[in-house]
Amino acid sequence: MPDPVLETRDLTIRFGGHVAVDRVSCAFLPGELTAIVGPNGAGKTTYFNIISGQLPATEGAVLLRGEDITRLPASERTRRGIGRAFQLTNLFPALSVFENVRLAVQAKAGRGMRFLSMASSHRSLAARAEAVLEEVRLTRLAGQPVSALSHGDQRKLEVALLIALEPSVYMFDEPTAGMSVDEAPVVLDLIARLKAEGGHTILLVEHKLGVIRSLADRIIVLHNGALAADGPPAEVMASTVVQEAYLGQELADV
Ligand SMILES: Nc1ncnc2c1ncn2[C@@H]1O[C@H](COP(=O)(O)OP(=O)(O)OP(=O)(O)O)[C@@H](O)[C@H]1O
Numbered sequence: 001m002p003d004p005v006l007e008t009r010d011l012t013i014r015f016g017g018h019v020a021v022d023r024v025s026c027a028f029l030p031g032e033l034t035a036i037v038g039p040n041g042a043g044k045t046t047y048f049n050i051i052s053g054q055l056p057a058t059e060g061a062v063l064l065r066g067e068d069i070t071r072l073p074a075s076e077r078t079r080r081g082i083g084r085a086f087q088l089t090n091l092f093p094a095l096s097v098f099e100n101v102r103l104a105v106q107a108k109a110g111r112g113m114r115f116l117s118m119a120s121s122h123r124s125l126a127a128r129a130e131a132v133l134e135e136v137r138l139t140r141l142a143g144q145p146v147s148a149l150s151h152g153d154q155r156k157l158e159v160a161l162l163i164a165l166e167p168s169v170y171m172f173d174e175p176t177a178g179m180s181v182d183e184a185p186v187v188l189d190l191i192a193r194l195k196a197e198g199g200h201t202i203l204l205v206e207h208k209l210g211v212i213r214s215l216a217d218r219i220i221v222l223h224n225g226a227l228a229a230d231g232p233p234a235e236v237m238a239s240t241v242v243q244e245a246y247l248g249q250e251l252a253d254v
Pocket of ligand 1: 020039040041042043044047
């Protein structure tokens with residue numbers, strides 16, 4: 001079995017007396033798409049927040065390729081390869097689609113570009129940005145300001161910014177929330193393509209059963225902050241622990 005890319009060990013967070021994430025130990029492998037499910041308030045987003053560094057763990061550890069990143073700030077985790085899609089908050093609305101991607105490509109290239117001449121670094125950044133736009137099928141909108149894009153295209157752009165950062169871990173928290181039925185498949189298709197490329201570790205918080213069925217290699221279930229089940233989709237969906245965790249609250253059958 002390959003070494004895990006990301007691992008959480010006994011990861012815990014308490015808010016006052018409330019344990020929102022409760023000793024969650026889980027290892028995520030390269031090339032694997034894991035759906036994280038659980039009823040409302042189960043701790044899914046909070047688990048994400050501790051992994052990406054938005055919230056500090058009370059106890060336990062987050063490891064990226066075996067290195068302890070538990071105390072690193074979110075920006076440093078991003079630099080090291082934790083890529084999280086943030087419901088449009090990373091976009092610059094007044095800049096063009098192309099400029100948004102170019103800035104992300106530039107952030108990734110960072111100091112490496114110092115050794116190239118201005119002209120060649122500019123050309124290689126632009127070429128990479130064009131390739132990323134092509135990958136998410138936004139080339140035709142490259143010159144448009146982000147503010148002029150539909151909601152669905154903005155979410156595609158957000159995935160483009162993630163791709164530009166070339167993370168080793170992609171984190172999506174309900175990526176189609178608030179999208180129309182026309183828009184959702186576009187973003188799901190992008191995630192499916194990332195998965196098909198192989199090698200990426202993808203974490204997906206999702207309620208929609210259809211999405212989970214079509215994308216997940218593995219499902220983990222959080223219930224009251226704790227890991228209640230972990231395994232292949234068919235097995236986990238059929239387990240009594242899942243039926244009990246949801247207690248009348250259905251996974252959205254979409
Ligand atoms: N910053 C915070 N301060 C206090 N309590 C919090 C904070 N963040 C989350 N919680 C609590 O932690 C619990 C888990 O919330 P979380 O949002 O992670 O659940 P979730 O599984 O993502 O739910 P949903 O499916 O509704 O998005 C909830 O009881 C929530 O109120």
